[in-house]
Amino acid sequence: xxxxVLFIVMGAVALVAAMGVLLARNAVYAALFLVLNMLALxxxxxxxxxxxLAMIQVTVYAGAVMVLFLFVVMLLGAERLAEEGGPLAxxxxxxxxxxxxxxxTLTWMVFVQAxxxxxxxxxxxxxATPQQLALQLFREYLLPFEVTSVLLLVAMxxxxxxxxxxxxxxxx
Amino acid sequence: MVxxxxxxxxxxxxxxxxxVTVLVRRNTLIIYMGIELMLxxxxxxxxxxxxxxxxxxxQLFVFFVITVAAAEVAVGLAIIVTIFHTKRSVxxxxxxxxxG
Numbered sequence: 001x002x003x004x005v006l007f008i009v010m011g012a013v014a015l016v017a018a019m020g021v022l023l024a025r026n027a028v029y030a031a032l033f034l035v036l037n038m039l040a041l042x043x044x045x046x047x048x049x050x051x052x053l054a055m056i057q058v059t060v061y062a063g064a065v066m067v068l069f070l071f072v073v074m075l076l077g078a079e080r081l082a083e084e085g086g087p088l089a090x091x092x093x094x095x096x097x098x099x100x101x102x103x104x105t106l107t108w109m110v111f112v113q114a115x116x117x118x119x120x121x122x123x124x125x126x127x128a129t130p131q132q133l134a135l136q137l138f139r140e141y142l143l144p145f146e147v148t149s150v151l152l153l154v155a156m157x158x159x160x161x162x163x164x165x166x167x168x169x170x171x172x
Numbered sequence: 173m174v175x176x177x178x179x180x181x182x183x184x185x186x187x188x189x190x191x192v193t194v195l196v197r198r199n200t201l202i203i204y205m206g207i208e209l210m211l212x213x214x215x216x217x218x219x220x221x222x223x224x225x226x227x228x229x230x231q232l233f234v235f236f237v238i239t240v241a242a243a244e245v246a247v248g249l250a251i252i253v254t255i256f257h258t259k260r261s262v263x264x265x266x267x268x269x270x271x272g
Contacts, residue, residue, distance in 0.1 A: 004174055021209060022206075031201075034208060041215070044182075050222070069245065102188050106187070120176060144236060158250065162251060
């Protein structure tokens, strides 16, 4: 029962924060709403028996990625663009229509097609401890793990190359 | 316990809001935040299904999604800053040079 209350409260916070990202005029407010959304999702991860992932979400996603976002938002001035009009204003109602279609299709899939997905067996005592995650990660998923380390290296190099291009472009 | 379909429906709602954010907004940085919103919604669905089937692989995939999202944000923001250096604007409609 209390889990249901937690789900409803945190779900409402996550939804309101997501609507805040959609509707905020100021980019800094949108970034802060996204941080709130990620924190609400971290609590939901906790209620789903994923404590390690909840802490990873708070530390890495909300704590590093969003800070990077805020850095760039404040660097670039976070100008308040006039969101109405512009050369592609006719796309806005179409986007809302497509969003509604997507939502309707997903709702139908979840509640009608999949019939609510059946009974949940309460997970065992050592369900998602870091030991269990590490055992799976370094046995079954060793190759993806190594590939993501290469990916991070490539991303770092890519960001550095961008800076070099900009510096060279400004110099010439 | 809360049924899995509730969590997946919440993930669907968040995904839709993220998708509409990408389609409707003109500020490049807010569009990028919509992409992050969609990734987070997928993460929630992953963790919900991991609990449903008692398989920890769902949580490992969230681990990988967060890693890939971090790398993507780094490169994407570098690109946005480089574009801003030329265009002096974060308006996505200002990037019109390649239109047919």
